[in-house]
Amino acid sequence: MERVEHFAGAEVVEEPGAELAADTRYMAILAALLGCQGTELYREMLPRALEAGLSPVAVKEIVYQAVDYLGLGRVWPFLTATNQVLIQRGVALPLPGQATTTLQDRLPRGAAAQVQIFGPHMADLWQKSTVNRWLAANCFGDYYTRTGLDLAQREMITFVFLAAQGGCEPQLAAHIEGNVRLGNDLVFLRRVVLQCLPYIGYPRSLNALACVDRAAAAQGA
Template sequence: MAINETAQANHDKLFPNHVSTFKETDPEFIEIFDNFTFDEVLKYSKIDDNLRMKVTLASLIAMQCLNEYKAMMSAALNIGVTPIEIKEIVYQAVPYVGLGKVFDFLNATNDVFRSLGLDEKQAGQSTTDPDNRYENGLKTVRGIAGDSVDKMLKNAPKNQQHFAKFLADNCFGDYYTRNGLDVQTREKLTFSMLISLGGADPQVKGHIAANTNVGNSKQDLLDIVTVLLPFIGYPRTLTAINLLNEVIPETK
């Protein structure tokens, strides 16, 4: 077996002039992985390179794959993902993955920027302030997830209502309202992070529905699952497919 021409060309697009040490130490493994990831998998997904890199970065943050994230971040920049978009992917991960996990990735992002001569401080993208973040967040979440937060505010025990408030003002008011990425992309990123985390099935189902609400199709999400499979493995992939079919059944 050898790395086939298509896989090599797709790999070189992301990593020009890169010589993998695995070709010397683990040639059989790298041939299997590259032929699968950079050729076979791509035949079953219509996702473009730009979005593929964005959802891969989101997935790697969720799984705590710091070294692979740094490599794929450089690849993302090579094919046109902007520094602002990369920063927004990292920020978007905070409400879903938690700062405890994201902290190292923010530092790594800044390190990669500096190593490439890019300014680690990108232009601000916030559109809300302390006075309107709750109102704008509630409006945003209603457009994405319907009345789910309103129901939490109404029905949750008094000592738990603040979690619904946090969803409105922090998760959606502070993050989803930001510029730099559109809402369709943010929902795809959230879906990617949740299926990569594992153990968040109710949230995955909620964001499958949210994706459809903002105009992303089931096929869009299947394409994401397909390109993430080599990174997240089969158990989480098959769980994601089962949840997709549960929320959006196939029509025969």
């Protein structure tokens, strides 16, 4: 534990060129623990995240955002853990609603969010298949349009969900592009991976860094 606490709690946090603001670092760590299914450590880290400045609304939005990338079956225990920790800390539940779409406008609003994140080629992609329609209406229309986190924060944690669960390198590459379009540059994404490394391990971190490096090479960076 001496080595674990030194590495995860000091060495990585203070590494020159890898630093992140505390609230951003904890946002990434919570997303990483969701992605790698670290439920027990999530319970321990959540109070620290709240003390570092993450609001209960932001925390719940991280959990909700994970549903489309990890699946409800893997996210449900984290929703239960989050509610239990918040109640223990005296937070009144349910929190104020953050939805901004209805069942009637979620599809066009979701498609518009896809265009904002990935570019104009996404405008009509929802028409190509059932899954693409669900992506626009459900993934983006139901979740990305919510308040509590902005689009750049949602893309950052999505990047972490994909990196932490592994085996999602094609999707990871697409969301690196989305992150960059929203202002989360490649230097920032490298920092995010480094801060998550103690929680997701070296193989998945190296795979994520390789995807970032390929994006940099494609940009000539």
